[in-house]
Amino acid sequence: MKKSESNPSEKRYFFGERGEGFLVVLGGGESGAGTALLGKEKGYKVFVSDKGKIKEKYKQVLIHNEIEWEDEKHSAEKILTADIVMKSPGIPDKVPLVKQIREHQIPVVSEIEFASKFTKATLVGITGSNGKTTTATLTHHILKQELNVGLAGNIGDSFAKQILEYDFENYVLEISSFQLDDIIDFKPKIAVITNITPDHLDRYNNQFESYIASKFRIAMNQTKDDYLIFDADDDVITNHLKNNPVQSTLLPFSLTKTIENGAYLDKQNIIITIDNNQIIMPTTKLALEGKHNVKNAMAASTVSHLLKIRKQTIRESLENFQGVEHRLENVLKINKVQYINDSKATNVNATYYALESMDAPTVWIVGGTDKGNNYEELFQFVNEKVKAIICLGADNEKLMRTFGDMVDIIIETQFMSEAVKIAYKIAEAGDNVLLSPACASFDLFENYEDRGRQFKNAVRNL
Known part of the structure; x- marks a missing residue:
């Protein structure tokens, strides 16, 4: 491996027309499987390791292409012999294995790199x-x-x-x-x-x-x-x-x-x-x-x-242009009430844009995994436009405390189907029902797509 001119302590990874050495891919999802395929094609010896369970569709890709893999564990001894590690974006740097890899001066790169x-x-x-x-x-x-x-x-x-x-x-x-x-x-x-x-x-x-x-x-x-x-x-x-x-x-x-x-x-x-x-x-x-x-x-x-x-x-x-699924997506109009899926709003600023664009009284479905949110910038819109709030999360205490005095109706639930039924009862002709959670989805859902799909299904089942 060549050393970096600018930082001799950092091992640089070699790239030519063909790869060289041992590529470890941490995480067997979309970016991990794709990197493994490209790495193998370019001549690397490839090993995919995932601490969780690799989804069946990615597992089949790895098996079909004869790429070595493991899931539900990390074989640290093997991983620490890598020449280069591609780390999936969901894995934080503070994970002990990642710290070990860096201590061994093995370059850690993302898929785009x-x-x-x-x-x-x-x-x-x-x-x-x-x-x-x-x-x-x-x-x-x-x-x-x-x-x-x-x-x-x-x-x-x-x-x-x-x-x-x-x-x-x-x-x-x-x-x-x-x-x-x-x-x-x-x-x-x-x-x-x-x-x-x-x-x-x-x-x-x-x-x-x-x-x-x-x-x-x-x-x-x-x-x-x-x-x-x-x-x-x-x-x-x-x-x-x-x-x-x-x-x-x-x-x-x-x-x-x-x-x-x-x-x-x-x-x-x-x-x-x-x-x-x-x-x-x-x-x-x-x-x-x-x-x-x-x-x-x-x-x-x-x-x-x-x-x-x-x-x-x-x-x-x-x-x-038709827009993006789960971003201010008009789902259905039922009894002159518009149901809007903005599940992709996983932070406060995204929900700010959603509430700002509401032009009718709104029943707002909010909640999920709070990432240290400060909801203050939403107050003006909640006061002006929101007639009721439905808190959909495993822990809704902060939302109830923050918005409890701003609206006449605030209700909490842990189920999307129930949240939509409650909204259906509250909303009147001319209103909007907006799912714009301002939070991550991982407390009750697989991801924001899963949350958005469940919302759309629940609306269609009304």
């Missing part, structure tokens, strides 16, 4: 506390009209698997802070930071600064020939940039400021200017509603403009 070594594609990396799934999906929706492009990262089939099976010329990658924590050389041509609000602080020792720094790793390896698109209305982002300048060419977007190079809102139009080349997009025909979606459209359009997509294509794509 590993996979990016085996493609020459143009990479668009999108991160942020909220809006990254919608922005990534919308960007892909526009680009695919004219380019050969894949959508990966935190969404869909793994990046590694797509490189192996399709090797698209371009990729839009939705990237979490956990994935960015384990990059070394990863460098997107275009990076997007949608916004930064407190989230996942339990993984960052309750240090917001650490979480912010983690998000900005997306631009860490960029040069002046690369681009960073960001929300200029977000004080967290602009303050961090002032104190920690990046090498990238900056393209801000804003709803309130006039931007010379980037995107801004002028009355009903999005104006995008890059190197004196300007396009104007009317917001009145945007398929997605809400101020936050104007920002998502600005970010996606700026990426598309950089990649030379025709103006007409961008306009048409913005008008016909």
